[in-house]
Amino acid sequence: MADILDEIIERHVNIQRDGLIPLLQEVQSSQGFLSEEAIIRIGASMELPTSKIYGVATFYDQFRFEPRGKVHFQICHGTTCHINHSMRILQEIERLLKIKPGQTTRDGIFSVDATSCMGACSLSPVIKVNDTYYHDVSPADLKEIIEKSKSKSLHP
Secondary structure (H helix, E strand, O other), X not given: OHHHHHHHHHHOOOOOHHHHHHHHHHHHHHHOOOOXXXXXXXXXXXXXXXXXXXXXXXXXXXXOOOOOOOEEEEXXXXXXHHHOOHHHHHHHHHHHHOOOOOOEOOOOOEEEEEEOOOOOHHHOOOEEEOOEEEOOOOHHHHHHHHHHHHHHHHOO
């Protein structure tokens, strides 16, 4: 992974501050998240304090600081889903998996994020599990969805 990080940083050598976001995006795309090592090395290559790099990365929702799980839950938190109680779904996922949005379970199987509108308002509330969408979801549906998703990830 260090070799890939070196290649990415070398491609962005001599960039100015306005090139930081594309660099962070490319690193995250290759690694799945922004590691502490990546932030330190980017800071060194750009001659910027790591606090500045981290400050930019934390400002935008698109950046992650932990790897995603094999099973990634995204809970729509757009207006219609919110009105149709998507927060209850998020709270139940947090309870069942014992993680908060942006976190990954210790075993690396599950991760959770709350996202803005998924564009399926008439089917709300909506969640996405990896590449599968579920609509009209209730908190009672989640245990089955979690088990099914875990089984599928362990036995593809």
